[in-house]
Amino acid sequence: MGRILAVDDELDMLALLKMIIEGYSEHQVTATNNPLEAAEFLDKEKFDLIITDLKMPGMDGMELLAAARKKDEDAMVMVITAYGSLESAEEAMAQGAYDFITKPFRKEQILLAIDKAMRWREMVRQNKELKKRLEGGK
Amino acid sequence: MVEGSYGLFYNYRQYLFSGKNPVAAALSILKKWFTGKRRLPGKPVSLAPPPALLERYRQYKRLLAANSAILTMVTDLQVKMNEGFLFDMHYVRGACQRLGQEVEAMVAALAGMSGGRYQALEETRRRVEAKITQELAGVTLQPGPLVLPLAEIREGQFFGAKAEKLGDLVRLGLPVPRGFAVSAYAQKLFFEESGLEDFIREQIRRSHIRDLESLKEAGADIKERVMAQELPQELSQELARHLADLGPRVAVRSSALQEDSLFSFAGQFETFLNVPREKVEESYKEVLASQFTPRVLYYCHTSGFAYQELAMGVAVMDMVDAATAGVLYTADPRQGGEATIINAVCGLGSLAVGGVVEPDIYRVEDEKIVAHQVGEKTRMHLAAPEGGVLDVETPPERKGACLDEQQVLALHNLGVTLEKHFGLPQDIEWALSGEGRLYLLQARPLRISRQLKTEYLPPRLKGAEILLENGAIASRGAGAGPVHRLEDDRLQDVPQGAVLVAHRALPEYGLVVGRVAAMVCETGSSTSHLATVLREAAVPAIFGAKDATTRLEPGEMVTVDAYYGNVYQGRRGELLKPPPGDAVLRQSRAWKVLERVLKHITPLNLLDPRGENFRAENCATYHDMTRFAHEKAMTELFQISAPGPEEDGSRLLSSHLPLEIHVIDLGGGLAPEAKDLKVVKPEHLRSRPLVAYWRGVEAVGWRGPRPVDLAGFMSVVLNAATDVNIRERLHEKNFAIIAADYLNLSNRLGFHFATIEAFLGTPEESYASLTFYGGGAELERRRRRVRFLAKVLQRLDFRVELKEDSLSGRIDGYDAATLEKKLELLGRLMMVSKQLDMSMLAEESVDQYYREFFAEVHDKQK
Structure with missing residues (x-):
């Protein structure tokens, strides 16, 4: 079970994301439509995955991505882009986002993407731990 | 005239000495005589x-x-709505806007083609667009009663989801505490009369979207101002009047209009328990003020302050001084499956969810308690004598199980009743009073309907005989029934529950969607009119299934798998189970709006262009308008050759056949090297339909008339001399208006007139048509000729209409390559039927020539 932070200024989309993820997986979702509040959440809690819309008023997904990566270099961020804005998704990937998904998407798509992200995160974690052990053993 | 007569005889002598068929020579000269325009x-x-x-x-x-x-966008919208997509209002608005622009362009194009006719269509378009805009704007809060008893509250009165549901429960006779609700309109009235609305707008405007603190401050200021304002007198009086019917203590609960989706976590709406009557006004205001959280204010910033989305109703009910209370789920919200889950705590139910205390948990399956876990329940909530709630330590004697078996089963039965009534798993708040009476406090759809893992169907069922495969999905789903092969478009013969199998996917087949279990067509695409209609009616369908009409035996039971595009023999139950629903997605506002909007977009009412109702003013949806405009545009395009074009802009097509055709190229109809040629050759033709037609023309070549009796010959002479219409039209030239994909050939061969039109694009756009009338011989012979033509054309799948000696035929629903073959045959047919009327002495000649025609085609193909 993982902890996910979902950020989208469209309340409807946000509600769906939370319902879908919690309904069809074991993950817990903290959801907010306000990216500033999301940044506050990041100060208080540690999330396994951040799913954020890219285009939001106030603070866009790119800024949130930067804030998250600054806080934790391994932060996993998946960005949601609107149809037809592939460039911004590529830009986000270049800035360290783990993956992107284009709206509208099927629920299976997002669930599989989350699954993949969680497994990747687990691998990175194990990898780090093993490295640490090896280094400690020297 | 003298000169003309002389010319006639001069020419005739020339023909006589040239050794050509004298009848043909005579006819040819007659024709020249009548058509002598220079x-x-x-x-x-x-x-x-x-x-x-x-x-x-x-x-x-x-x-x-x-x-x-338009058809592509409509398809996309239907797919997004029904195939498990997550989308938001941005998507719905954007798609509707793009769609509206295309419809506007289409209507404008038709007006342009027709010189401004079809004004009614533009009016219809505006009407439909206005309806869609209204649906997108959402529900507008309408004036209505400020307060109503729960029993009188129904959907659509703006009392909020919770109050509406409670009204439903009361009317069902279920044990709901006495109560009433205040409408969202009452809030609007309050905010408007007190000046709060302006104040809130100003606060939102002044707060900074990039500063969370300023949003919090704005929220606090708004709350303070709401609490300080007096309620409108009218509302205050109504509250007092209805409170008089209730007990001394009540519960005040929010009932937001959008509670189940939009604001589910944007605002934690307050609920106040055990409120003394005199404090109800204050609690009411507190509930209203609770919506102005930073999240909601941020939302207002980004979307504009809209009462339709913010206003809420409030329910006021008798307080149940509960000995035990809790929640009940009529399905397992985590693992799915048939079970009733009951959480129970001592005292008031406010601690049953939220994880502060560990409640008792009961699991009921098949009318039996299958699991039971007593929670620690360290604390409990009690109704305080002075009002409000007391949080106390649970006394040791109350730490045991708080429900007995009978109570658990009574609750379970209540849950079953509710789920059955609402048709969806429910999330229910309940309370047991000190006297042991059970009350329902709230019911709503269970958030997670059933957590089913999506079951993937295999692309190919094991052990099932496959009859057809790899068809394209036109409408997703599966259906089974006996095969009915559509013959001659006889829709009236299609039986109930059949799997309809057809060559083509014509829009008018939409007339039987209500009767069929599934549909399989050999041609057609997922963006056709028919596919849209089938998806709208949720009838599974596969298009592009080659040889379906030969491989599926009439009467045979089959299962159409329109998930993977296969057809199986027999009834395959595993496919027919409905797929796990996307009930969760359907709770979203965007989904509901799209569902409403599509009612003005997808239904197709104008199914039959020959039908009475096929008129611009009868269009009710974008789909109707699209179908209508396309159909009328074809008629308008056909008119391109009438009145006969001038020679300007045309060049002569010269071949070894004595046919004079003036060619007008609208683009791509001729080879680039023919650009400046005044006379072009058949090898210069690039117009796909004309090239195909010409192949047929050349295959038959120029033949003289068949042997004619004297009566036949004389009738030609007399007719041509006396029929004004024929005489006039004989002056007309043959014109071929062409483009790379288009042909409009007005053709005079002998004494009859034919117009051949064809457009070769996508299967939905492509068609070929023929109109034919006239002839040299007397009427009965001419009638025989069109009966012969009709017989051939019908075999070629044309739809044919006959009237006296005129015929019109049309074929569509086929791809361009198939139509090219048909056009070639049409070319042959036109050449063969030249002057055929004269020799059609008896009715038998119809069949005879029909057989000869196909025998010759068959020979050539060998």
């Missing part, structure tokens, strides 16, 4: 197509582009 000398001839013709064709192409874009 070209004016000296006028320079332009090769550029006449602008008016070109413009009409261009408008047609524009219309086709819009038509195709």
Whole structure:
């Protein structure tokens, strides 16, 4: 079970994301439509995955991505882009986002993407731990 | 006239001595005599197509582009709605806007083609667009009663989801505490009369979207101001009047209009328990103020402050001084499956969820308690004597199980009743009073309906005989029934529950969607009119299933798998189970709005262009308008050749056949090297339909008339001399208006007139048509000829209409390659039928010539 932070200024989309993820997986979702509040959440809690819309008023997904990566270099961020804005998704990937998904998407798509992200995160974690052990053993 | 007569005899003598068929010679001369119009000398001839013709064709192409874009977008919307997609209002608004633009372009193109006719269509378009705009704007809060008893509250009165549901429960006779609700309109009235609305707008405007603190401050200021304002007198009086019917203590609960989706976590709406009557006004205001959280204010910033989305109703009910209370789920919200889950705590139910205390948990399956876990329940909530809630330590004697078996089963039964009534798993708040009476406090759809893992169907069922495979999905789903093969478009013969199998996917088949279990067509695409209609009616369908009409035996039971495009023998139950629903997605506002909007977009009411109701003013949806505009555009395009074009802009097609055809190229109809040629050869033709037609013409070549009796010959002479219409039209030239994909050939061969039109684009756009009338011989012989033509054309799948000696035939629903073959045969047919009427002495000749025609085609193909 993982902890996910979902950020989208469209309340409807946000509600769906939370319902879908919690309904069809074991993950817990903290959801907010306000990216500033999301940044506050990041100060208080540690999330396994951040799913954020890219285009939001106030603070866009790119800024949130930067804030998250600054806080934790391994932060996993998946960005949601609107149809037809592939460039911004590529830009986000270049800035360290783990993956992107284009709206509208099927629920299976997002669930599989989350699954993949969680497994990747687990691998990175194990990898780090093993490295640490090896280094400690020297 | 003298000169003309002399010319006639002079020519006839020439023919006689040239050894040609004398009858043909005579006819040819007669024709020349009647059609002796001469070209004016000296006028320079332009090769550029006449602008008016070109413009009409261009408008047609524009219309086709819009038509195709509309059908693609409609398909996309249907798929997004029904195939498990997550989308938001941005998507719905954007799609509707793009769709509206294309419809507008289409209507404008039709107006352009028709010189401004079809004004009614533009009016219809505006009407439909207005309806869609209204749906997108959402529900507008309407004035209505400020307060109503729960029993009188129904959907659509703006009392909020919770109050509406409670009203439903009361009317069902279920044990709901006495109560009433305050409408969202009452809030609007309060905010408007007190000046709060302006104040809130100002606070939102002044707060900074990039500063969370300022949003929090704005929220606090708004709350303070709400609490300080007096309620409108009218509302205050209504509250007092209804409170008089209730007990001394009540519960005040929010009932937001959008509670189940939009604001589910944007605002934690307050609920106040155990409120003394005199404090109800204050609690009411507190509930209203609770919505102005930073999240909601941020939302207001980004979307504008809209009462339709913010206003809420409030329910006021008798307080149940509960000994035990809790929640009940009629399905397991985590693992799915048939079970009732009951959480129970001591005292009031406010601690049953939220994880502060560990409640008792009961699991009921098949009317039996299958699991039971007593929670620690360290604390409990009690109704305080002075009002409000006391949080106390649970006394040791109350730490045991708080429900007995009988109570658990009574609750379970209540849950079953509710789920059955609402048709969806429910999340229910309940309370047991000190006297042991059970109360329902709230019910709503269970958030997670059933957590089913999506079951993936295999692409190919094991152990099932496959009859057809790899068809394209036109409408997703599966259906089973006996095969009914559609013959001659006889829709009235289609039985209930059949799997309809057809060559083509014509829009008018939509007339039987209510009767069929599934549909399989050999041609057609997922963006066709029919596919849209099938998806709308949720009838599974596969298009592009080659040989379906030969491989599926009439009467045979089959299962159509329109998930993977296969057809299986027999009834395959595993496919027919409905797929796990996307009930969760359907709770979203965007989904609900799209569902409403599509009612103005997808239904197709104008199914039959020959039907009485096929009129612009009867269009009710974008789909209707699209179908209508496309159909009428074809009629308008056909008119491109009438009145007969001038020679300007045309060039002569010269071949070894004695046929004079003036060619007007609207673009791409001729090879580039023919650009400046005044006379072009058949090898210069690039117009796909004309090239195909010409193949047929050349295959038959120029033949003289068949042996004619004297009566036949004389009747030609007499008819031609006396029929004014024929005489006039004999002056007309043969014109071929062409483009790369288009042909409009007005053709006079002998004494009859034919117009052949064809457009080769996508299967939905492509068609070929023929109109034919006239002839040299007497009427009965001419009638025989069109009966012969009709017989051939019907075999070629044309829809044919006959009237006296005229015929019109049309074929559509086929791909361009198939139509090319048909056009070639049409070319043959036109050449064969030249002057055939004269020799059609008896009715038997109809069958005879029909057999000869196909025998010759068959021979050539060998």
